[in-house]
Amino acid sequence: xxxxxxxxxxxxxxxxxxxxxxxxxxxxxxxxxxxxxxxxxxxxxxxxxxxxxxxxxxxxxxxxxxxxxxxxxxxxxxxxxxxxxxxxxxxxxxxxxxxxxxxxxxxxxxxxxxxxxxxxxxxxxxxxxxxxxxxxxxxxxxxxxxxxxxxxxxxxxxxxxxxxxxxxxxxxxxxxxxxxxxxxxxxxxxxxxxxxxxxxxxxxxxxxxxxxxxxxxxxxxxxxxxxxxxxxx
Numbered sequence: 001x002x003x004x005x006x007x008x009x010x011x012x013x014x015x016x017x018x019x020x021x022x023x024x025x026x027x028x029x030x031x032x033x034x035x036x037x038x039x040x041x042x043x044x045x046x047x048x049x050x051x052x053x054x055x056x057x058x059x060x061x062x063x064x065x066x067x068x069x070x071x072x073x074x075x076x077x078x079x080x081x082x083x084x085x086x087x088x089x090x091x092x093x094x095x096x097x098x099x100x101x102x103x104x105x106x107x108x109x110x111x112x113x114x115x116x117x118x119x120x121x122x123x124x125x126x127x128x129x130x131x132x133x134x135x136x137x138x139x140x141x142x143x144x145x146x147x148x149x150x151x152x153x154x155x156x157x158x159x160x161x162x163x164x165x166x167x168x169x170x171x172x173x174x175x176x177x178x179x180x181x182x183x184x185x186x187x188x189x190x191x192x193x194x195x196x197x198x199x200x201x202x203x204x205x206x207x208x209x210x211x212x213x214x215x216x217x218x219x220x221x222x223x224x225x226x227x228x229x230x231x232x233x
Contacts, residue, residue: 005032005103005169008076008091008129010039011199014053015206015216016142017194018186021072026184027107027132028071032166035071036107037094038062041078041085045120046112053221055079059180064211088125095128105169106128109136114143116151126151130169131179134186141181155179 009024016038024036040059044052052058059079066072077093078085080141091104106129113133116122135141144155158165165180172178194204199222204213216222 004045004101005105006098007031007033007036007107007132008039008094009036009107010041010085010087010090011039011063012044012047012052012191013040013058014191015058015061015194015208015212017189017191017212018206021065021069021191021209023134023184024072024107025069027105027134027182030165030182030184031105031132031169031180033071033105035073037073037075038066039075039085039090040076041113042081043084045086046118048128053065057133057215057219057221061146061212061215064215065209067209067211082230086120088119088121088128090176091125091128105132106130107132107134110139110141110143110181111136114139114147117148126177128177130135130172130177132182133179134182134184137186137190144179144181151179155181157181159183166230195222 007024007027009020011020013020024038027033028036040055040062042055059074059076065072066074075094077090081089087106091106095102095104108131110133113131119125133144141157144152154177156168158168158180161168163171165182168180189207194207197204198216204216208216
């Protein structure tokens with residue numbers, strides 16, 4: 001019987017943009033994942049949450065962004081959890097919900113992964129799932145070489161060899177976690193840029209799904225305090 005695999009893609013999604021969706025679809029397809037679970041967090045453990053948009057809005061925008069892809073699932077696990085959104089708690093809760101027959105593939109950026117030793121119970125977390133590490137602006141995969149040997153020994157660089165990502169994943173021994181370095185397509189769009197453009201009354205068309213654009217305008221998000229609220233068109 002084939003193993004069902006699902007991806008977990010977390011973040012603040014403030015707001016979600018087309019780069020998020022393109023990356024998630026690329027990972028889903030290349031690793032043969034049944035679904036990708038988007039996890040809008042409540043409070044990120046390693047970021048200042050004081051300036052974050054309310055989680056209810058960020059959650060609603062992710063729902064709007066993923067509306068037309070039946071393989072994308074928006075989970076409220078982290079949004080409903082009070083306090084910091086720790087990855088190990090999320091994966092444990094999701095695994096309990098789906099059962100042990102489902103294999104979890106956790107997607108994160110290289111900037112976050114190189115600091116994984118600061119994550120809550122990071123060794124226990126790594127025992128629960130495979131990790132797909134994707135590139136981020138200003139960070140290269142060579143940073144992984146500086147990480148401890150016990151992590152480096154489990155790294156699979158998908159840029160090397162002839163096997164497809166799904167084939168590499170399927171070759172992993174049962175019960176062993178691995179880290180996959182993926183050069184999945186990166187679209188140069190950032191949530192910061194989108195917030196700044198909205199505040200400056202510039203268009204974010206072709207950077208976010210139309211549904212997200214409408215939600216931002218209807219709810220007056222990312223506008224300066226002295227700017228009047230704009231109604232949805």
